[in-house]
Structure formats: C-alpha cells, structure tokens
Amino acid sequence: MISHELKAVILSALxxxxxxxxxxxVAGEVPGWDSLNHxxxxxxxxxxxxxxxxGVEILSLKNVGDLQRLVDCKLAKH
Amino acid sequence: xxxxxxxxxxxxxxxxxxAAKSPDSVAIIHWKAxxxxxxxxxxxxxRTAELYSAALTIGGVKRGDVCAIIAKHNPLLYPVxxxxxxxxxxxxxxxxxxxxxxxEKFREGLLGMGKRSGLDWILTERGLENILQPVLGTGxxxxxxxxxxxxxxxxxxxxxxxxxxxAVHEMxxxxxxxxxxxSGTTGLQKxxxxxxxxxxxxxxxxxxxxxxxxxxxxxxxxxxxxxMGLIAAxxxxxxxxxxxxxxxxxxxxxxxxxxLEAMSVExxxxxxxxxxxxxxxxxxxxxxxxxxxxxxxxRMVISCSEPVRYRDQEKFxxxxxxxxxxxxxxxxxxxxxxxxxxxxxxxxxxxxxTLAVDADALSKGxxxxxxxxxxxxxxxxxxxxxxxxxxxxxxxxxxxxxDRRVGEILIKSPSMFDGYRNxxxxxxxxxxxxxxxxxxxxxxxxxxxYVIGRKKDIVIVAGNNIYPEDVEAALSELDGVIPGRVIAFxxxxxxxxSERLSVVAETxxxxxAERRQLRMAILKAGMEIEVSITNVYLVPPRxxxxxxxxKPSRSATRERVLRLKQSEMMMRSGEQDDLTRIESGDLERAxxx
Numbered sequence: 127m128i129s130h131e132l133k134a135v136i137l138s139a140l141x142x143x144x145x146x147x148x149x150x151x152v153a154g155e156v157p158g159w160d161s162l163n164h165x166x167x168x169x170x171x172x173x174x175x176x177x178x179x180x181g182v183e184i185l186s187l188k189n190v191g192d193l194q195r196l197v198d199c200k201l202a203k204h
Numbered sequence: 205x206x207x208x209x210x211x212x213x214x215x216x217x218x219x220x221x222x223a224a225k226s227p228d229s230v231a232i233i234h235w236k237a238x239x240x241x242x243x244x245x246x247x248x249x250x251r252t253a254e255l256y257s258a259a260l261t262i263g264g265v266k267r268g269d270v271c272a273i274i275a276k277h278n279p280l281l282y283p284v285x286x287x288x289x290x291x292x293x294x295x296x297x298x299x300x301x302x303x304x305x306x307x308e309k310f311r312e313g314l315l316g317m318g319k320r321s322g323l324d325w326i327l328t329e330r331g332l333e334n335i336l337q338p339v340l341g342t343g344x345x346x347x348x349x350x351x352x353x354x355x356x357x358x359x360x361x362x363x364x365x366x367x368x369x370x371a372v373h374e375m376x377x378x379x380x381x382x383x384x385x386x387s388g389t390t391g392l393q394k395x396x397x398x399x400x401x402x403x404x405x406x407x408x409x410x411x412x413x414x415x416x417x418x419x420x421x422x423x424x425x426x427x428x429x430x431x432m433g434l435i436a437a438x439x440x441x442x443x444x445x446x447x448x449x450x451x452x453x454x455x456x457x458x459x460x461x462x463x464l465e466a467m468s469v470e471x472x473x474x475x476x477x478x479x480x481x482x483x484x485x486x487x488x489x490x491x492x493x494x495x496x497x498x499x500x501x502x503r504m505v506i507s508c509s510e511p512v513r514y515r516d517q518e519k520f521x522x523x524x525x526x527x528x529x530x531x532x533x534x535x536x537x538x539x540x541x542x543x544x545x546x547x548x549x550x551x552x553x554x555x556x557x558t559l560a561v562d563a564d565a566l567s568k569g570x571x572x573x574x575x576x577x578x579x580x581x582x583x584x585x586x587x588x589x590x591x592x593x594x595x596x597x598x599x600x601x602x603x604x605x606x607d608r609r610v611g612e613i614l615i616k617s618p619s620m621f622d623g624y625r626n627x628x629x630x631x632x633x634x635x636x637x638x639x640x641x642x643x644x645x646x647x648x649x650x651x652x653x654y655v656i657g658r659k660k661d662i663v664i665v666a667g668n669n670i671y672p673e674d675v676e677a678a679l680s681e682l683d684g685v686i687p688g689r690v691i692a693f694x695x696x697x698x699x700x701x702s703e704r705l706s707v708v709a710e711t712x713x714x715x716x717a718e719r720r721q722l723r724m725a726i727l728k729a730g731m732e733i734e735v736s737i738t739n740v741y742l743v744p745p746r747x748x749x750x751x752x753x754x755k756p757s758r759s760a761t762r763e764r765v766l767r768l769k770q771s772e773m774m775m776r777s778g779e780q781d782d783l784t785r786i787e788s789g790d791l792e793r794a795x796x797x
Contacts (some may be wrong), residue, residue, distance in 0.1 A: 143720060154304040157727035160736045161457045162480075162666055166490050168458075178492055182238045182460030 128194050132171070134188070139163075139170035149191030175201060206771040213377035216289050222445040223250040231442065233449040234775070235466050236278040241449075242279040242587050249283055249637035255360050256287025256353055258367045260327075263351050267292030267373050269324040270383055272314070272347075274298050274332060275354050277452035284327060284353045289381065292373035294397070298319060299431045304731045307335045309485070314339055314781060318346045320626045321383055321395040323794035325637065329354045377401040383625070384431050386669075395625040402437060405592075406544040406619035407440040413590050414474070414504065415552050416440075422448040423472030424458055425456030430667070435545035436476045460485045460779050462495035464527070471501040476537070477511040482520040483701025489523075499527030504552060507584075508537040509667040512581035516701045531555050538586035538655055542640050542790045545620040548653045549597065550587035557585040557652050566656065571608035571647050586653040593617040594640065597648055605647075614639040614647045614657050616652045627774055629707030661758050668700050670694075672758055678733045684722040686710040691748055693762040695739060704738035705730070708761055711742050741765055 128147045140158040155157040156168060159167065164184075171176055171193070177200035187193050211217040222231070227247030234242040243250075261516050261561055265271060271288045273295055274279055281297075288295035298317070301310045314603045315338075316324065323346055326336055330352050334626075379398045385393035407518060413553050422441045426433030430791035433453075441448035456462050461486070466472065505775035507517065525531070534555040538548040550556045560574045563581040574580035589595060596614040597605045605611045616639050620728040623631035634641055663670045675692035679685060689710035694703035707726060713719050723740045 133229055133475070154302070154731075157724060157731065158736060160304070161454060164458055165460065165484070170285050178490065178644070179462055181493060184548065186317060199408050 128190055131174075132190075132194055132197060134169055134176045137172050139167045149189065151190040152188070153190075158202060168202070169202050177201065206553060211375060214375050214379070215381055215404055215439075216375065216403060217285075218443055219246075219253075219289075220250060221656040222442070223247055226445070227437045229412050229445075230447045230684070232282050233447060233463075233470060234277075234282070236277065237455050237462055241470075244279075244282055245487045246445075251365070253286035255289050255363050255365070255374075256283050257290035258363045258430055259353065259360050260287055260291045260351065262367075263325075263362070264349065265293050265325055265351075266498065267364070267375065268380070269293045270296055270322050271315075271325045271327050272296050272298050272323045274300060274320075274326060274328040274336075275649045276300055276329070277450075277454070278329070278354055280354050280356060282450075287353070288327070290373070291339070291381070291543065291688065292375045293325075294380045296323070296384050296385070296393075296395075296495050299427065299429050301332065301335065302734050306732060307386050307585045309732055310335065311339050314347070315344055317385070317393060317395070319344075320393075320624070321385075321627065323347050325736075327353050330434060334539075337498075341677070346758065351389050375400070377404070382696065384541050385429070386624070389536040389713060394627055394630055396621045397625050398544055398619070402544055402619040402621075402647045403435070403439055404443060406546075406617075407435065407443045409591055409619075410549070411440055411444045411599070413546075413549055416444050416446060416447060416474075420444075420473045420503075421470060422446065423451070423463065423467045423475045424471060425453050426476060427453045431521045431541040432511070432539065433475050436506075436539075442636050445463070454686070454715075459493070460707055461497075464494065464497050464499065466491070467502055468497040473501055474504045474506070475502070476506045476508050478702070479507055479513050479516055480666045480702035482507060483513075483699070486516070486519040486523040487699070494527065498528045499524055499533075500530075502533050504535045505529070506535040506537050506549070506729055507556075508539050508546075510664050510702060511657075512536045512556065512584040512586065513698075513701060514584050515698065517556070517584065536584060536586050538644075538653060540615075540642065542621045542634070543558060543593070543615055543617040544621075546590050546616060547615055548587040548589055548791055550585070553734055556587065557649075559583045559585075559649065559654070566610065567612040571649065571654075573611065574610035583656055585649075586646075586655050587653065589653070590617075592718050593701070595648070597646065597654060602636070610645055610647045610656065613642045613653075613655065615642055616640070650779075661693070663692070663703055663705055664737070665694070665705055666700075670705060674733060675705065675707065675735060675737070677732065678729050679707060679726055681730055682709075684711050684713050684718070684725065684743060686712070689745070689748055689756065691756050691758050691761045692737075693758050693766070695762075696768070697738075705735055706739035706741065706765070708741045708743055708745055708748065709739050709743050712745060713742070730755065738775045 133147050140155055145156055220765050223246035228245050230243050231249045232244040232247045256447040271293045285295050326463050336350055354660040377400045380397045381403050382398055384396050386396050422437050424437030426437050428434050441576040449466050451462055451466055469653050532554050535550040537546050537558045539546040548633045560580050561583055562572050562574050563577040586680055597611040600613050644655050646655040672692035676690050679690045680688050691708045694704055697704045719742055726740050727737055749764055751757035
C-alpha cells in the first residue's frame with residue numbers, strides 16, 4: 127500500500143497532477159518518470175523524509191512498492 | 205591467435221596483435237554495482253571471440269551480414285561483438301527495449317531500422333525471444349533470424365577451438381567494420397557504415413592527439429549504441445591496447461556516483477561525458493556516496509555530444525576539486541558519428557579556452573568581447589582540429605567566413621562516412637562537394653573552434669538527438685489536438701545542464717478536466733516513441749506562428765512561447781523557477797496582454 131505522503135512527493139517531483147500508484151507500479155508507467163528523472167524523485171523523497179538511500183539500494187528497487195518498503199525501513203531505523 | 209596475412213590493416217588484426225603482445229593484460233573491465241568486476245584479459249577475449257565467430261558462422265552469419273546486437277549490460281557483449289567482426293559480419297549495437305515502449309512499437313522501430321540498415325540477424329538474450337520473434341517473416345523484414353549468443357555455453361556448445369580458428373574470415377581494410385546510428389527516434393535513425401581503415405586511422409590519430417600511453421585507462425558509463433560510447437570508450441582503448449572500464453548506463457543514471465567510484469578504484473585516467481552529466485554529478489551526488497573516492501588519477505574529463513556549458517564545467521570542477529580533480533583535466537570535444545567521432549579536441553594538459561562575449565552581437569553572428577554594459581555569454585571552446593580534419597565556417601551562400609564570425613560548420617575528414625546507408629536523399633542533403641554539412645553553428649578564433657548553436661531544429665536532451673518532426677508526427681493525430689497544429693522544440697534548462705523537450709499544441713478544448721486528459725495523452729504519446737516531454741503548452745487555434753511558406757514555424761513559435769513565458773514570469777515574481785509552473789491558461793492570458 128502506497129502512502130498518500132509518498133505518492134504526493136513522487137507526483138510533485140514529476141510535476142504530475144494525479145496518477146494512480148500501486149505497489150506494482152513501475153517508473154516507466156508514470157508520465158515523466160524516466161531514468162533521467164529518477165534521481166530527482168529519489169532526492170525529493172530523501173529530502174522530504176530526511177533519509178538517505180545508498181546507490182545499491184536505489185538500484186535494487188523494482189517498483190513503487192519496493193520504494194515504499196525502503197522508506198518505511200529507513201524511517202523505522204530513525 | 206590467427207595471423208592471416210590478408211587481415212593486415214583490419215581491426216581484427218589489430219586486436220589479435222594486442223592479444224599476442226600481452227595476452228594476460230586486461231582489455232575490458234565489466235563493472236556492475238555491488239559485484240566484483242569481470243575482467244577480460246586480451247587472450248581470453250580473443251579466444252572467446254573466435255568461438256563466437258565460429259558459432260555465428262555455423263548459425264548462418266556470412267561476411268558482410270549486419271548483426272544487430274540487443275542486450276542489457278552483459279559481460280558477454282564484448283566477445284560477441286568481437287566475434288561478429290572476426291566472422292566478417294558488421295555489428296550494430298542497438299538500444300535495449302525500453303519498458304515504456306509497447307513491444308509492437310519496438311518491433312516497428314526495428315523493422316524501420318532494418319529497412320535502412322539492412323539488418324540480417326538479431327543477436328540477443330533469450331528473454332527477448334517472444335518480443336522479437338514476430339519481426340521474422342512479416343514480409344517487410346530483412347531480418348533472417350534470431351540468435352542467442354548471450355546464453356553463453358549453451359550457444360557455444362560443440363564449438364571446438366580448431367573450428368574457431370578456421371572461422372576467421374578473410375577481410376580487408378576497406379570492408380565495412382561497423383554500423384552506428386547517427387541520431388533520431390527509433391526507426392527513423394540514419395545508419396552510418398564505417399570501414400576498418402576509417403575507424404583504425406581515426407582512433408590512432410585521436411589517441412595520438414590525446415597523448416594516450418600504456419598507463420591510461422578509460423572509464424565509461426556511455427551506452428555503446430552511441431558513437432561517443434562506441435568509438436571513444438570502446439574502439440579507442442581496444443585499438444590502442446589500454447583497458448576500458450564499462451559501467452551499465454542504466455545503473456549510472458540511477459546512481460551517478462558509480463562513475464567516480466569506478467574511476468577511483470580502477471585508477472581511471474580518461475572519461476567522456478555529455479554536458480548534462482557534469483551538471484547532474486555536481487548537483488545530485490551526495491557526499492555520503494563519495495567515501496574514499498579520489499580523482500587524482502584522472503587526467504581528462506572530456507565534454508562531448510552536447511554544447512559545452514561554462515557554468516556546468518565550473519560547478520563540476522568546484523564540486524570535485526576537493527576530491528583531487530585538477531582544472532587542467534577538464535576538456536571538450538566536437539564529434540559526430542558521420543566523421544567516425546572526433547573533429548576537434550582540447551589538447552591535453554589544459555582546460556578549454558572560454559570567451560566572454562557580447563550576447564547581442566553574437567546573436568547577429570559577430571563575436572566580440574563582452575563589455576560592462578553588454579549581456580555576457582560564455583562560449584567554451586571545443587578545442588583544436590584533430591590532425592587530418594578540416595573545418596570551414598560558411599555563410600548561407602557557402603562563402604567562407606573570417607575568424608570570429610558565426611556560420612555553419614562544414615567538415616572534411618579522412619575518416620568521414622560515405623553516406624547514410626540506403627538513404628540517398630539524406631546523404632545528398634548532408635554532403636556538398638565532399639564537405640559534411642553539420643547543421644551546427646559556430647565560429648573559429650585562431651586555432652580554437654566554438655560550437656554555439658544549431659541551424660537544424662534538432663533538440664538535444666542529455667546527449668540524445670531528437671527530431672521535432674518525429675514528435676510532431678506522433679502527436680498531431682491525438683484526439684483533442686487540431687491535426688497538424690503541433691510544434692515541438694527544445695527549451696534550455698540550466699539546472700539540468702541540457703535541453704528539455706517542449707510541445708505546443710493547438711486545441712479547441714476549454715474544459716479543464718479535458719485539457720488535463722489531453723496533456724496526459726500527449727505525455728503518453730511521447731513515451732510511446734521513447735521521448736520524455738517536459739513542458740506541454742495547450743494553446744487556442746491560430747496560436748502557432750506561420751513561416752513564409754505557410755507552415756507552422758518552430759523557431760517563431762518557440763520565440764513566441766518563450767516571450768510570453770518571460771512576460772508572465774516577470775508579472776508574477778521574476779523568479780526563474782516559476783517557468784516550469786506556468787500552465788497553458790497562463791500562456792493564453794499572457795498572450796492577451
């Protein structure tokens with residue numbers, strides 16, 4: 127389940143008004159979420175939640191569900 | 205190693221020579237994040253390439269066949285590629301299927317490409333079999349079969365090494381060596397065929413200019429379907445016998461610190477980057493990702509494939525100087541697939557010359573120093589001519605211009621292409637009296653050449669050339685867009701360090717929900733042709749500015765949009781950040797001012 131907060135941060139970074147994001151959504155399905163923009167999405171999430179992702183963590187993400195779990199995991203460690 | 209006399213002067217002969225001299229030296233380091241790098245020694249690389257050559261030949265590949273190679277970042281790519289050359293075939297690395305792209309569109313792109321390139325075989329991964337199988341036997345296809353060399357031992361089973369030795373075909377230096385695609389949307393790309401001699405001569409001359417020595421090591425994340433990745437970061441090191449570190453482009457773009465990590469760990473000395481990468485690495489890499497990274501081994505970071513932006517060079521240097529980057533390591537190059545690769549280059553040991561010029565005079569084609577009252581534009585030199593290359597700067601009548609006058613850049617080079625394969629009309633438009641018409645605008649100042657803009661309407665986004673007509677064709681049939689009333693153009697994005705793709709579309713829709721839907725439809729249509737549209741401006745009928753020929757003019761419409769945005773921005777807050785938030789309604793209101 128993708129939180130409203132994460133969804134809002136992602137869509138804001140992509141400058142997209144609204145788009146359904148589920149656990150299975152992959153970046154390529156969302157307008158503007160291409161490989162060049164991915165780093166902007168990641169940085170926006172890091173800034174918003176006050177967390178840092180390592181390169182290998184970013185590379186292991188397969189879908190938005192993975193991203194949500196990574197954010198949750200980082201926040202739990204705080 | 206095979207040392208057949210008839211191979212003299214060919215790339216394969218050169219590679220075999222390198223392997224014979226230092227069989228245990230490392231040729232290629234395949235870099236994968238979080239894994240130990242795979243190191244190919246020269247001996248192993250050539251032996252495996254010979255096996256692939258034999259297997260390809262048994263599979264039906266003949267001398268002169270074009271083999272499209274489609275694979276993810278794979279350690280077998282290198283012996284497969286060299287194996288094609290060994291078999292006398294012509295390898296052409298193509299981009300992997302973008303997950304955004306519908307498989308049918310991907311196949312259409314391949315068929316379109318095949319029509320020009322004459323693709324005979326696709327060498328790929330088993331995972332793409334179902335997607336690619338339908339391209340065979342469509343009646344429109346030149347493609348004779350799929351082969352799966354990336355399955356490794358399964359593909360090579362039964363190939364004895366003596367068969368491999370016999371599989372080295374006769375070839376000579378004037379045979380085609382490789383096919384690379386110049387630019388454009390998939391299916392509309394222009395294929396450039398280069399022979400052994402052209403590539404060998406070019407990389408030898410370019411290497412000499414760069415003062416490449418046996419202590420050099422190339423590090424690259426560049427895709428090998430791009431000339432910068434293929435010629436500069438693959439052929440050059442393999443020809444000159446120095447190691448090259450190959451990073452996955454998809455991994456680099458998600459984690460850009462990988463390049464610096466590889467540079468540091470491998471003690472790399474040379475890398476090539478498009479301008480946006482300078483900006484991206486300076487802005488987006490975090491200090492936590494640079495633990496232990498040092499760039500003191502790096503002697504050249506060469507900006508190429510996009511206009512060199514002074515601001516991005518400077519911020520890259522400031523950001524990484526504390527990590528050991530030296531100012532004289534900054535460098536720039538002007539290159540294109542049609543001339544094999546480089547035409548001009550900053551000599552090693554110094555950073556590029558930068559001129560502060562009067563921007564207004566420059567827009568009129570005159571280069572003169574900026575004054576305290578003028579608007580200043582910094583022009584970064586792309587360096588000096590590589591020996592053998594010649595450049596003319598000409599006006600509209602093809603008359604030569606003197607120094608410090610802006611005109612079109614025409615090029616002649618010993619390693620120039622003969623023309624686009626099976627594309628006589630594009631060839632005729634690109635070559636005049638033996639000179640290649642680059643379509644780029646620039647000027648000369650002494651020995652230095654500056655590229656400052658384009659005559660053609662190409663948009664360059666992160667080093668990739670996009671033709672506006674491809675985008676316009678994809679959008680003009682969308683429901684809600686007035687047919688044919690759409691313009692695509694590039695907008696400079698200083699923070700991104702490159703251009704962004706913008707679209708202006710005329711529509712009669714006024715309902716905001718319908719307009720939102722149309723905007724999404726435009727973004728999706730862009731995704732289907734593998735381009736990312738950043739700005740969508742929906743405008744009322746008769747907004748597009750017509751050219752004298754009665755067609756919508758890209759440059760005039762672009763000027764109109766930018767002028768309206770500027771006036772709207774000034775009315776709001778005067779902050780540049782507001783540019784991206786301007787919606788179509790604002791544009792329409794601004795238009796009414």
